[in-house]
Amino acid sequence: WETALRHIVEAGIDRHSYIIAVGGGAFLDVAGFAAATAHRSIRLLRIPTTTLSQADSGVGVKNGINFMGRKNYLGTFAVAWATLDDFLFLHSQPLSLKRAGLAEVVKVAVVKDASFFNWLEANASALAGCERDALEYAVEHSALLHASHIACGGDAFELGSSRPLDFGHWAAHYMETMSGYTLGHAEAVSVGMCLDILYSVRKGWLPAAEAERIVSVLKTLELPVFHPLLSRRTEDGACEVLKGLEAFREHLGGHLTVLMLTGIGRGKDVHEIDAALMEECIREMQEAAGDSVQE
Ligand SMILES: NC(=O)c1ccc[n+]([C@@H]2O[C@H](COP(=O)([O-])OP(=O)(O)OC[C@H]3O[C@@H](n4cnc5c(N)ncnc54)[C@H](O)[C@@H]3O)[C@@H](O)[C@H]2O)c1
Ligand SMILES: [Zn+2]
Incomplete structure (x- = not known):
């Protein structure tokens, strides 16, 4: 999460920018949490790439990361700007x-x-x-x-x-x-x-x-x-x-x-x-x- 935030700072991403996150459920959670917390939230486009993330987490409104031995302890409710399920990714798993x-x-x-x-x-x-x-x-x-x-x-x-x-x-x-x-x-x-x-x-x-x-x-x-x-x-x-x-x-x-x-x-x-x-x-x-x- 901190790494994602550092990338956001270093890239000078502002409140009128979009973050595009391409990956499985774990990556989308981390990217989503960073996008929701940097600048008090930056618009997020999710491109889920796994069966689980295309079928479930990618269309959800939650992100979460584990903290102090607790699953999903840190996270936010944040509606993605858009989610794009591209089936080409499904078949590359x-x-x-x-x-x-x-x-x-x-x-x-x-x-x-x-x-x-x-x-x-x-x-x-x-x-x-x-x-x-x-x-x-x-x-x-x-x-x-x-x-x-x-x-x-x-x-x-x-x-x-x-x-x-x-x-x-x-x-x-x-x-x-x-x-x-x-x-x-x-x-x-x-x-x-x-x-x-x-x-x-x-x-x-x-x-x-x-x-x-x-x-x-x-x-x-x-x-x-x-x-x-x-x-x-x-x-x-x-x-x-x-x-x-x-x-x-x-x-x-x-x-x-x-x-x-x-x-x-x-x-x-x-x-x-x-x-x-x-x-x-x-x-x-x-x-x-x-x-x-x-x-
Ligand atoms: N936020 C939510 O609402 C929510 C809901 C359900 C699950 N989750 C979380 O999602 C995670 C599980 O997600 P997952 O099943 O997508 O696994 P994952 O995110 O752990 O990804 C598994 C592996 O697949 C690789 N990968 C991803 N897409 C690929 C592709 N198209 N081709 C080849 N390799 C690919 C990744 O690099 C990774 O190594 C868990 O951490 C779970 O807690 C979140
Ligand atoms: Zn689940």
Whole structure:
């Protein structure tokens, strides 16, 4: 961020200039934060280059950088002047990165749009191979769903506590921090969603058959459905990832709000999490993954 600001100063960029940021989600976050804070904000044109940033973060209104061991602790809400999704960039990514970004596409489908999920399910193999037409359609539809939620959802700047687009993210963000940021956001979101999907099933809110369909699409996309960090324990024996709920509660000012699924394309906000049940879900996922190692 400081490096970006130095470039802005050295280039003599003024309040009537534009900053054009071309890159993936992490780069757009850094450039966006610098653009929002230099001269109290300079117009920003975002050109996202990854699946994840074209389908999700590039059309968002937030930027964030990690600070003092906390994911996205520093950042602003800042609407980009424009975002340009150029599909030529999509196809220049390595296959694993290209495919991983589809985690956020699945996410927005399962919280917002059942018929889009049906399409993703029907085209999962083509998407796993990142076939051009399927990938472009998925990215475009996801970007539109994200943008329309932000523009028409009634809380673009997150003054309330409801964050449907952050489905699965409380665990995802915390696992990223636990991993020292070696675990990618897309992979963490995939695992975080699987946890909240299973919790939703165990609570009786989500039919098991619908959960299986979602997990099966994630598997076809070669996204992880478990990570050993979920089972990691602190020195006093507590399940470490559950601290992510407390971090999220603190972030929201003490009143926890987490979206759980009630069906494909539908969710509901819950304000209490049964920690013992969440731990049971983690154990079940670990067993299903055949991972008996406690990290
Ligand atoms: N601000 C938000 O609302 C928001 C939302 C979701 C995610 N994010 C953030 O986005 C980040 C993840 O973004 P990402 O998945 O784009 O990964 P990334 O930004 O970490 O990029 C991954 C790698 O891909 C390379 N790359 C980018 N585009 C390429 C291309 N077209 N061809 C070849 N290589 C290319 C980059 O140089 C980088 O090494 C996380 O830090 C996450 O926190 C932010
Ligand atoms: Zn995300």
